[in-house]
Amino acid sequence: MKRQHASGPWEIEEVYADQEAYSRRVMAAAGFPVFGWEHRAGGLPGRDVLAEFGVNNGELGWVEVRSGDWNSADGPYVTVRTYCPDAELTEPLPDLEDVVEDERDRVYEHLGIDEGDTPGGVRALREWITVDGDPRALQIHEDRRPGAGTVWAGRLWMDGATVTVTGRGVSPGAIELRRIADFEQYIIGRTALMRTLAARQPAAPAPAPEPTPGELGLRAHRELVEQGIARATAMAAQLRAGRSARLPRHLRGEDRRIRWESTVRQQMWLASETQDEADVAVTSMVNHLGRLAHHVDWLTGTAEGAAAVEEVVRYTVFASEVPSLPAQRAWERLWAGGTPELPSGTEDAWLTAWEQWRIERTQHRSRR
Secondary structure, three states: OOOOOOOOHHHHHHHHHHHHHHHHHHHHOOOOOOEEEOOOOOOOEOOEEEEEEEEEOOEEEEEEEEEEOOOOOOOOEEEEEEEOOOHHHHOOOOOHHHHHHHHHHHHHHHHOOOOOOOOOEEEEEEEEEEEOOEEEEEEEEEEEEOOOEEEEEEEEEEOOEEEEEEEEOOOHHHOEEEEOOOOHHHHHHHHHHHHHHHHHOOOOOOOOOOOOHHHHOOHHHHHHHHHHHHHHHHHHHHHHOOOOOOOOHHHOOOHHHHHHHHHHHHHHHHHOOOHHHHHHHHHHHHHHHHHHHHHOOOOOOOHHHHHHHHHHHHHHHHOOOOOOHHHHHHHHHHHOOOOOOOHHHOHHHHHHHHHHHHHHHHHHHHHO
């Protein structure tokens, strides 16, 4: 559930009213039972929230409701997502590890608390949960992180529907799920939470004066590729660990778009290129180093890595005769669509050129 943006209080209230009306129509047409946490908290606004729902080709596919203390990383907080029967035949359901990360994303988005991107003590457990008064077995994935609390997620099947439950600050055995007969408190709760989140948004700071192109130099290029390498390295590490590729929280947000636009403007000024030409050049530069980060372990934290970044940047901006020129040209051929029929355009040729550059650089340094 994201914060809403509007230019004035009257407009945002119209947005809320439209959302409520649409949600009522969709929920009234639900063709499968939807479950929520029966927490007996008195139905306070904001305690029960219709968080999200998915509609595909006019059919409701899933509904997610949340209940509990959203304002505390300690909870208690429970998320229940109910899928329509046979939903897994349309697309795979998310792994429970990803469901846990979704809950940690929520805490980051709502409270600004980053609970880390690396799993802590992980356990697969068989627990029991109560559904409509009857105990049901639940296989759960539990993730304990020092200083970040425990989050667990489990999945069960009810009347043909798949139900995923996520909890923090409350054990599965303490939860009772009930079919939701009336969604009104969830719909009103969503609006109450959106108002609270909107009120918490800090006022936009006065824009700082931008440096002139001459003052900025190559800094925008360097900062953008460093961020791109960090993103690529983090994603590759997660894939190697057998996890879903998920961008670390501190590397998300509007910052990347702002950096990209600044770099394109700087490329236009330094290389005398049109906006389209500059965007193509920046795209190639970022992909060059991001792809290299997937294949080599020396691009970050080494002198060779820093030199490679600098040479890619200088070649992108000035077409300089850098020592890694063969690798730069091999990348151009590969990026343009090199094929096995054109050996000089293959990925192997590009990586070989970089390895040769690294060996020659190392030998040169050892002779000094």
